[in-house]
Amino acid sequence: MTTHDPIGRRQFLRLGAMASGTVLGAGFLSACGGGGGASSELVYAGYGGSYQDGIKSAMFDPFTQSTGIGVKYTADANDVTKLISLADAGRSQDDIADAQGPALAQLRASGALEKLDRNVVTHEDVVNPSLITEYSVPYYQFSHNIFWNASMMSGQLNSWADVWDVRKFPGKRGFQRLPWFTLEIALLADGVAMDSLYPLDVDRAFRSLDRIKPNAVFLDNNSLTNAVSTGELVTADLNLSRVKTIIKSGVKLEYTWNQAMVDVEQLVVLRGGARRDAAMKAVQYSLEPETQLRIIRTLGYTPTSKAALAQIPAADAKDLPGTPETVGTSFYLNASWWADNYKAVSTRFQGWLTS
Known part of the structure; x- marks a missing residue:
């Protein structure tokens, strides 16, 4: 049992110093700014709210600073059905999307995703290879305790x-x-x-x-x-x-941490998006140790990069999902099972809620 934060302020600042290879807090480049115009502008489907503010600060602002690729934001990750229907029609409005286990399963099962370009997206540093698919590589882990x-x-x-x-x-x-x-x-x-x-x-x-x-x-x-x-x-x-x-x-x-449920978040590339190459670069950027250290400092989510995890003090790893210290008392959501059963179970669940 615990009530403390995963990483204290001083340790966050120390991790921030380690990850200072990119500039934090920079404003993203709009279509009319330094992002290279509409041809280099990327559309990201997130969840909106404070989460999206955190991902913008930790991931996309530095991505724009590093690559010159501007980013626009939607909250379309909350509507997987919309993402699937637009991909089916070949006119995805978003290029990349946040997806956790069941959402990833739905997108995969419907054929709404592009396979990752392994010439751009590498995954040798991922701590748990079983979480990798041909469409996704996890960039952080979270838990429900x-x-x-x-x-x-x-x-x-x-x-x-x-x-x-x-x-x-x-x-x-x-x-x-x-x-x-x-x-x-x-x-x-x-x-x-x-x-x-x-x-x-x-x-x-x-x-x-x-x-x-x-x-x-x-x-x-x-x-x-x-x-x-x-x-x-x-x-x-x-x-x-x-x-x-x-x-x-x-x-x-x-x-x-007893019976904690762990899932992973990944950036996925949507089929039919107009900026596939830029989307692949963003997926790779999400896997960089410096990016993942900013994410844990900003939002508290566990890195999947071995290099990033190695910089987290062991005392703090005891209070983070997906680390050797907590994995024995937790389990991972099985996205493959949900890919096969989502539609029937979801329909039954929604009916049960109103019964």
Whole structure:
């Protein structure tokens, strides 16, 4: 159990000094600025909000400074269906997109992605080769950890079964309005071991969700974050980076690495985009150790580069997903399973929410 940040301010500054090969905080070059005009301008589909601000600062501003390629921003990564339909029509408006496990699975299964140009995109430095596909290379890792409001709850939650135990640990729970992670949580709460989760027993997962539903709400990420911050929820399913941000605001949250769920983020190149070559360069730039050190300093996400990981103090690695210190008590989401089962499970989940 821990409540501290993964890397303290002094260590962040030290990592920043190591990664100072590019200029931080530079404004991106617009089409009418130094970015080379529309022909060299790249369109990035992200998630919007503070996350997109952080990625802009850590990744794309320095990318523009280094390459002269300007970047425009959309929030289209929130709408995978839109990305797929435009790729199918051969008129993608975005060139690259953020994608995590299930979204990557959908994009791959639909043929919406370009294979990576291995003459440009290299991956010899990636710490976990099993996470590499012909369409993607992960550039950071994140986790969803069990956490609770220690000022509202007596004792501590050590498992998802404890989260489901509303008699011993009363209070409202919150989960995302998405089937991935949620079904995995439900199975762990029902006693399935982490190494036996896949293939997911979907019927068993929904029976488990039926038990917690009267004591839970299912919301989007921002609404969950607000409800945890205001004390409306005693526990929820949130990205650990958001949990740590809430802790910084003064809310007394605690969390554990037991049964933590880990996923990876990758930049993918969309089929039909107008700037394929620039997109490949951006993917490669996301894998550079200096880029990944800026991402962990800005957003708190774990690098996938061995060179970047080697610069993180061992004491801090104990509080980061995907490191040797935490991998034994966590599991990775299986994107391949979701690629094969997303449509049917998602339809069933949305129906269950309204039943």
